[in-house]
Amino acid sequence: EDQVTQSPEALRLQEGESSSLNCSYTVSGLRGLFWYRQDPGKGPEFLFTLYSAGEEKEKERLKATLTKKESFLHITAPKPEDSATYLCAVHRGQAGTALIFGKGTTLSVSS
């Protein structure tokens, strides 16, 4: 069964304390892995798309990487405004199938 697991469920960091969020997946034929950020009461905001193992993408303090079994979202020197829930989703091989989302990692960054 296709599955997406994110860890940890919650992460508390001090401002400037770098860390990584994990997204492990088991899908048949990955067509794309997506990272989203969601603030309370709002819809998810698109961050990155990764298509193949070895691919990396960066945006400000965030860097996403992809292997054949997992993806990492690295957060460098986080600020309080980075506090949010980060969601990982995968699109598997069969065209027309939906995104499968993980439960998310809730990040809290304190100053």
Add this chain to the structure above:
Amino acid sequence: KAGVTQTPRYLIKTRGQQVTLSCSPISGHRSVSWYQQTPGQGLQFLFEYFSETQRNKGNFPGRFSGRQFSNSRSEMNVSTLELGDSALYLCASRNLRGTQEDEQYFGPGTRLTVT
């Protein structure tokens, strides 16, 4: 470019009633998907529409239905509401340009409370 818009933003209904939610995608996007988000289950796929046709459907009962209009705007309907239908309903649009999967852009959601 305007983002995905959803109306209404908040809704309170009683068990047994029905509800219709509306979504306007980003201009030029022809694919619209609907998701249900709850604290326990997370984001779960309901259905996707492309060019007025349902392209894919998730594992939800027949009480959940949707449609898409020629201008790509979409509606979803939930009949005979149950308490468990209380959730944030999210709409997402994407471009579907080529062989790679395009990212989906989400609206702010409709918060449905069933009492």
